[in-house]
Amino acid sequence: MRRAAGGAGEAAVAVVCYDEKPGIQAIGTTAPDLRPVPATHPTICRDHEYKRHGTVTLMAGIDLLTGQVHALVKDRQRSREFIEFLGLLDAAYPAATAIKIILDNHSAHISKETKAWLATPT
Numbered sequence: 001m002r003r004a005a006g007g008a009g010e011a012a013v014a015v016v017c018y019d020e021k022p023g024i025q026a027i028g029t030t031a032p033d034l035r036p037v038p039a040t041h042p043t044i045c046r047d048h049e050y051k052r053h054g055t056v057t058l059m060a061g062i063d064l065l066t067g068q069v070h071a072l073v074k075d076r077q078r079s080r081e082f083i084e085f086l087g088l089l090d091a092a093y094p095a096a097t098a099i100k101i102i103l104d105n106h107s108a109h110i111s112k113e114t115k116a117w118l119a120t121p122t
Contacts, residue, residue: 012097016070016089018061019103022077026053059085061101068092079113082106086117 027050034045057077061070070089074081093099103109 012094014066014093014097014099015064015102016061016099017064017102018059018085020057020059020077020106022057023055024058026056027051028053057081061085061089077108079108079111082108083114083117086114 029046030049030051031047034041036042036044054075056073056075059072059074059077059081062068063070070085070092072081072085072088074084089099089101108114
């Protein structure tokens with residue numbers, strides 16, 4: 001809304017709401033899916049057995065002005081993964097665009113590494 005109303009002299013601002021979901025189970029099937037059979041089972045059937053591939057963390061942010069989703073899936077949730085997400089976010093917008101991030105106070109968000117990365121000039 002601000003971009004549409006703003007004039008040519010107003011700086012562009014991206015507002016991104018960010019959160020992470022750790023511990024998502026990465027699982028796979030052990031047998032191929034069964035195709036639908038008329039009068040027996042009308043939909044694709046899947047065996048109840050599965051193989052565990054560990055867990056992953058989903059880090060995602062949504063631009064509240066455009067609806068664009070930025071996502072990153074990693075094995076862990078540390079400062080270096082959060083900094084990688086910030087780099088992904090930084091690359092998604094022009095250099096003249098200010099990025100404002102709404103997030104919680106997770107330790108990775110306020111760590112020394114994160115503060116040092118934010119303090120470096122681009």
